[in-house]
Amino acid sequence: MAGTGSIRPRLQVLGDFQACCGGEPLHVPHAGQRVLACLAVLHRHRPARRTSVAERLWPDAPPGRSTSTLRSVLWRLPRPRGRTLVRGNATTIELHEDVEVDLWESERVAAGVCGDGRPAGAVPDLLTLEDDLLPDWDEEWLVMERESFRQLRLHALERVAAESCDRGRFTDALSAGLCAVRSEPLRESAHRTVIAVHLAEGNFAEALRQYDGYRRLLADELGLPPSPAIDRMVGPLLDRPADVR
Incomplete structure (x- = not known):
């Protein structure tokens, strides 16, 4: 017999929107x-005024019309x-x-990673950190929330990569680092994390390939050189000397 948790309604707002219940799409x-x-x-789960x-x-709708639309x-x-997916009363939902x-x-998961709230050595499920918040939706109210979650997610991925590298878990480290790079290709700290993993493994050609790809991308997109930190x-x-471009 399936547990109660298995038939709880579930919303997916990371990536594409989906709703399901007991594995069945809604x-x-x-x-x-x-x-x-x-x-x-x-x-x-806080009540919101209707x-x-x-x-x-x-x-853009008159107040009376917008509340009527919401009821519908x-x-x-x-x-x-x-x-029911939503509950409420006359004034809140x-x-x-x-x-x-x-x-x-x-x-x-991300807060646990960034705040040391997980068992030592534990690697979180990276699938929970792969997607942005409704990236294809053009909603003004989503802009700040999307960026806030994106920054939390990227910092968590970089933290997982660095800690996994320190423990010699290079596969986990690369998975997390490359996930951060895919999410934000121009983010230098993500590329530095991947390069650090390659260097730790002794894969110098891979480290140079990662650096060169980032250098070319940065020049093409922004017309900028890499920072001294990644050059070093x-x-x-x-x-050659690290401070010579």
Whole structure:
């Protein structure tokens, strides 16, 4: 018999939006997706005023019209196995306490990594740190939340890479470092982390290849040279002083 947790509704807001219950996908119209995402990202399990949610999601509509639209959207939300995704009263709404959200789980993992809140030597599931928050959505209210989570995620990946490298877990270190590079190709600290892993393994050609790829990208995209910090890492391999470009 499946445990209760296996049939809890679940929202995915990292990458593409998805909703499911017990492994079965739920059909949620786009307007409903916006409401669920807004509650998951901005309000969590805290009650949100109906008028505030309506005005945020439909800012160009008259107040009475936006709240009416919200009521209609809420009424059309799926109720998997009789479970409501959103609960509320005449003035507030919130996600039901049974709803799981992948963003919250990833934030806990990242916060644990950055705050030493995990067992020594434990490597978190990197899949929870791979995706950005609804990257294809063009919503003003998402901009700051997306950037906040992105920075937390990238710092966590770099921390995992550095700690794994220190412990000789080079496969884990490279996986985390390269994930950070894929997420933000112009982020120098991510490239430095990958180069450090290659150097620790003695893979000098790989370290130079990573450096050269970053150098070319930086020149093409921004017209800038790499920093002295990353130059110093590979300077000895180039048989030249590290401070000479």
